[in-house]
Amino acid sequence: MQEKINEIERQIDEAVKDVESSRTLQEIKMKFLGKTGKISELMKNMRDVPPEQRPSMGKVLNALRQWTEEKFGALEKRLKTIELKKKYADEKIDVTLPGRTTPDGAYHPNTLIINELVSVFAGMGFEVFEGPEIENDYYNFTALNTPADHPARDMQDTFYLSDELLLRTQTSAGQIRVMEKKSPPIKILSPGKVFRSDDDATHSPMFSQMEGLVVDKGITLCDLKGMLDEFARKIFGENVKTRLRPSYFPFTEPSVEVDVSCSECGGKGCRLCKGTGWIEVLGAGMVNRHVLEGCGIDPDIYTGFAFGMGVERIAMLKYGINNMKMLFESDTRFLKQFKG
Numbered sequence: 001m002q003e004k005i006n007e008i009e010r011q012i013d014e015a016v017k018d019v020e021s022s023r024t025l026q027e028i029k030m031k032f033l034g035k036t037g038k039i040s041e042l043m044k045n046m047r048d049v050p051p052e053q054r055p056s057m058g059k060v061l062n063a064l065r066q067w068t069e070e071k072f073g074a075l076e077k078r079l080k081t082i083e084l085k086k087k088y089a090d091e092k093i094d095v096t097l098p099g100r101t102t103p104d105g106a107y108h109p110n111t112l113i114i115n116e117l118v119s120v121f122a123g124m125g126f127e128v129f130e131g132p133e134i135e136n137d138y139y140n141f142t143a144l145n146t147p148a149d150h151p152a153r154d155m156q157d158t159f160y161l162s163d164e165l166l167l168r169t170q171t172s173a174g175q176i177r178v179m180e181k182k183s184p185p186i187k188i189l190s191p192g193k194v195f196r197s198d199d200d201a202t203h204s205p206m207f208s209q210m211e212g213l214v215v216d217k218g219i220t221l222c223d224l225k226g227m228l229d230e231f232a233r234k235i236f237g238e239n240v241k242t243r244l245r246p247s248y249f250p251f252t253e254p255s256v257e258v259d260v261s262c263s264e265c266g267g268k269g270c271r272l273c274k275g276t277g278w279i280e281v282l283g284a285g286m287v288n289r290h291v292l293e294g295c296g297i298d299p300d301i302y303t304g305f306a307f308g309m310g311v312e313r314i315a316m317l318k319y320g321i322n323n324m325k326m327l328f329e330s331d332t333r334f335l336k337q338f339k340g
């Protein structure tokens, strides 16, 4: 028996000699102390031992089991300590490192201006209507008193998708959609992208416009002027004035071009206003009676005014941007400057 015990002790010493993880140790432990382990098997064999030898045998076996348990216990403690130390080392966090920051976004200057314009006009009672970017020739031109062959079609270089469909060249197309559906009083604002085959230092094939339309009984050019004064003061500053110059658009009669007094020099004349003291900001006019008629609105009862402005132009004037291309290039060094 003693031989067997010695053999088991030797086997245990051999098995744990190179063990490096508490997990492997646990597996080895089971081979000896588990239910079917070698020591447990020996203990089961006690049944076959003559009764008078059992007490002494029992003592020896218990001693073996205790020795084994202690050996494994001590080893396990040592391995666990090493493993824990390694885990802590692996998980060590350097709290002095700078944190990882996610750069937060900001509104594009165009969006800022659109939001500001919408809020100024909403304050005057305008509702927002957004028309489609792909339009019929009818809404973009014909219904706006610009039939085929009309020379005013040359004012805008159009991207045609087919004989009938085109990328809208002006948000004015939305006016017709609104007047067809709604009867006066009408007071809408229509922001959106427009497209023209035009690309140079001051033109982009895609840009944004903001259209306005008011139709009701007794609307006059004075109402337009009053509203424009209010708009100019809110967007460009309290002391800014507006002036109307005669112009031509097929869908308005009379038509005007609207200037604001230069907010840079206060009207004295500077580089921004090219020495004139005035800066052109939008086109406008009284809705042409043919246009009203075409939409089923009686021009002898109702009158209206309309206006349309280039959003990029307003953004450039307001923020002092001298190159329109910057508004389309997504250069974060430029865009960062508009972070609120």
Ligand code: DAH
Pocket (backbone or CB within 6 Å): 169, 170, 171, 172, 211, 212, 249, 251, 252, 282, 283, 284, 285, 286, 305, 306, 307, 308, 309
């Ligand atoms: N649609 C014109 C353009 O793109 C701008 C414009 C002028 C709009 C006069 C209007 C208006 O509503 O009344 O050049």
